[in-house]
Amino acid sequence: MAGAVTASAGRRRPAAIPPSAGRLLRTAALALGAAVAVPLAVLFSVWAAPQTEVWEHLAATVLPGLVRNTLVLLAGVGAGTLLLGGGLAWLTARCDFPGRRWLDVGLMLPLALPAYVLAFVVQGTLDAAGPLQSALRAHFGPAAPGFEVRGTGWVVAILTLAFYPYVYLLARQAFLALGRGTLEAARLLGLGPWGTFFRVALPAARPAIVAGLSLALMETLADFGAVSVLGYDTFTTAIYKAWFGLFNLPAAAQLASLLLLFVALALFGERRLRGRARFHETARGAPPPRLRLTGARGWAAAAAAFAVVAAGFVVPTAQLVHWAWATASAELDARYLSLLWRTLLLGGSAALVTVAGALVVSLARRQFADAPTRAAVGLAALGYALPGSVLAVGVMMCFAAVDNGLNALWQMAGGQRLGPVLGGSIAALLLAYLVRFLAVAAGPTGSALERLRPSTVEAARSLGARGADLLRRVYFPLLRPGLLTAALLVLIEVMKEMPATLLLRPFGWDTLAVRVFEFTSEGDWRRAALPAVTLVLAGLPPVAWLARRTTAHADGD
């Protein structure tokens, strides 16, 4: 048999690595855990002063509704991204239909569109004042039937369109990685196509799907931009209400820490449920043949996939371009080059730093099972679930405290005031990105590592590969696809990131997302179209690369 999936019971650890390298790895993982933990600890420390008045008020008025809204949203976006992301991943990875190669890449494109941009475009296009309904009214008179782009259904649909690519990307890679032997074995043992999907492919892809799903759900929890455009109040609304409305940052931090606790429990629960099964592809073999969908079934598949690409990318981008065209002559100038350059530079740097961090964390998780390492690894995934502004303020407070300490020390030693050292530096901003996006990079990195067979490492070892050599010649080539995926994801995420960039950027370091903010914060959505569309276009090459790479990987060899 050419290949098989082995589900090995019990944790099989790769053979011990040299103690010195192990110590280094573990120290690095602990340091990363601490880097994430300190800003979070700053948030949790506010529990020392309970804000009874705010809590009582929120509990008596808006909180129950917000919690209900949030749970409904999580359930909706969870189901939506699973169906759309998982289903389309299976369709493009294991089936063939007209236009599949185009749609393969196209289905990733919505990733280039920030959720808040998608929300304002959909609303601006379809809502009562938009061109569609205006035309209806012009034709049928004021009594023409209308609808509002608000409410649960719209929010779920828009966030699903914005976030399904996470599930799609990771699930598709997992489906593509299934060997011919695995699927043939399943068929030989009497499973039909559906049985193969549910009993073999799905369990094998589960870590990847869960990684994608948790990214989508954490984005949903942390989202404030899209839900406020659509007027849908969630738990995040309560956080910002406490902070901006009631001027009570401690209460906001307390609410945010509850959000974290919820995510931590959910992630922990999933790990427990998944149990100890590990899946390893024991041999590569030729890629299995695709299920050819012919006739009406093929066209239906193509139409469904195209509808998703159209709704999630083509139509909104066309609308953005249309709006941007109107402002381009007044707004577009040489500054956009520097905005673009800074956006890419920050994204690229953050991608390097964050992927390195994710690699350390994933390796440490594989190598060590002691409580401190496990805690560090668990913590590293949490930054993504916090609303961006809250995390940014946590990071900012840490840097300010360090700066104040440094200044005090320096002045005690007789020096002049130093002013901010870390605050407002690129280093601070990169650390904030690391804290926020470690979870994004950890998904693909971790999935890649899980697929790395212990036997490969053992074989390399027995052939004399050690330490850095082992890393360079065995780990790195095998992990490269996963690492590149992680890097591209972080790059795209950082390009879209707004709150941390706003608060921590050095003076004058505006990015495209900052430019979007300069207009949207005054409600000027249409003028925000130009920076938004520039951001989307700048995000296209990495997204397309991400999609193409994984396709070539599957069809090429």
Next chain:
Amino acid sequence: MFPAPVRRLALLLACALVLPTAAHAAEVVVYSARVEPLIKPLFDAYTKETGVDVRFATDKEGPLLARLQAEGENTQADVLLTVDAGNLWQAAEAGVLRPVDSAVLRANVPAQLRDPGDRWFGLAIRARALVYSPERVKPDELVSYEDLASPKWKGRLCLRTSKKVYNQSLVAMMIARLGEAKAEEIVKGWVANLATEPLASDNQVIEAIDAGKCDVGVVNTYYFGRLLEEKPGLKVRLAWPDKVGPGVHVNISGAGVTRHAKHPAEAQQLLEWLSSPKAQGLFASLNLEFPVNPAVPADPKVTAWGPYKADPANVADAGRLQKQAVMLMDRAGYR
């Protein structure tokens, strides 16, 4: 181990990390919640005139205030600029602003538009007016904010979300004037009259009226002015709710000098310049706001809406009572 582009990027990054920020002979540093397109032309004009460099960082008020507090005496910021009085009041309360003793500012900024303790000063007026459909509403039906709670507006009112500070300030000023019980009754009346759930922006309120979803709404005038420039065919008009009661609710975009400013003299000069006729004219034309300086006329597009009677109460109340207002709106079910 790493390809050349990666190495080059790392080198570049290392340079960016260690390069000290260039030292300026004369500069002033501003933390601004007023966005770049609405301040940069002013700062550029100031630099051109005085040679003083203005460096600024834009963000929302909450994070900027948290940053000022966390940075303490090591902050670089000399000036905090916001788009509402509530956040300035809050900043003053938090002790991050210092009193400025300036005869120029006192002369240029009317007393009700600055801190009684001289820690912040209004620089532009943002008036909250009514907008209505001329087809479905007669202008003389529009008398005051309170009147929007009357049953005749049932199913005809559009409001922006209560999460926006402009509405919080409006309700705070109502609490100051009428007391909490009466204000809550009015807000409940508004909620009962809503044609649709509260909207995300002032623009959406205007567009909802244009689309026929509701007949009347409450917005800041410059949103209406800007939208009208963009869509001249808008079937919406503006009315001043000053026929009964104290007059139109006004908020300010304003600024104060930080407690730990490194360039306090330059900061004060900048504020004084911003209140001067020349800068006030720019303020007015950049965003169709009203100048605070009574000697400076508003933009012709703005004066076309006619004169109005402004609420004479000090805008500081908006900050003092903001928390109470937010809680009140939560209780009243105003989302």
